[in-house]
Amino acid sequence: MRVIDPEGKQIGIIPTKEALATADDFGLDLVEVSPNANPPVCKIMDYGRYRYEQTKKKQEAKKKQSTFQVKEIKIRPKTGEHDLQVKINHIKKFIAKKDKVKVSVLFRGREITLRQLGEDLLKRIEAETEEIAAVEQSPRFDNRTLVMVLSPK
Numbered sequence: 001m002r003v004i005d006p007e008g009k010q011i012g013i014i015p016t017k018e019a020l021a022t023a024d025d026f027g028l029d030l031v032e033v034s035p036n037a038n039p040p041v042c043k044i045m046d047y048g049r050y051r052y053e054q055t056k057k058k059q060e061a062k063k064k065q066s067t068f069q070v071k072e073i074k075i076r077p078k079t080g081e082h083d084l085q086v087k088i089n090h091i092k093k094f095i096a097k098k099d100k101v102k103v104s105v106l107f108r109g110r111e112i113t114l115r116q117l118g119e120d121l122l123k124r125i126e127a128e129t130e131e132i133a134a135v136e137q138s139p140r141f142d143n144r145t146l147v148m149v150l151s152p153k
Contacts, residue, residue, distance in 0.1 A: 105146040
């Protein structure tokens, strides 16, 4: 097997027992780095420290990952002016926190005839949040619900 010392210099191609003895002389472990190579490549290193560094790298990668949630705001076609403004303020707060927002207009009973009112509400919400949010999914009907998804710009 091909052996690499702790500083990264190649020792050469030597038998397994001799490689283990060399690693023992350094007081470290012999770790197989590339088993599919011909001959297999092994490195002399502190395996416990290597595993520790790998877990630290994974944790750092997790920290840098951006996560977001999908928040849902539900309104009705006859929602009052003040209530609508409160809902729009909530949408703006969610967008500021880099969350996506699913805006749903719920129709009950005969309210389904007020479909145009629901579409107008969603257009108004889109207009009031256009500088901070983009429409990811345009308004579409899903049973008795009109749904639109907004995402941060």
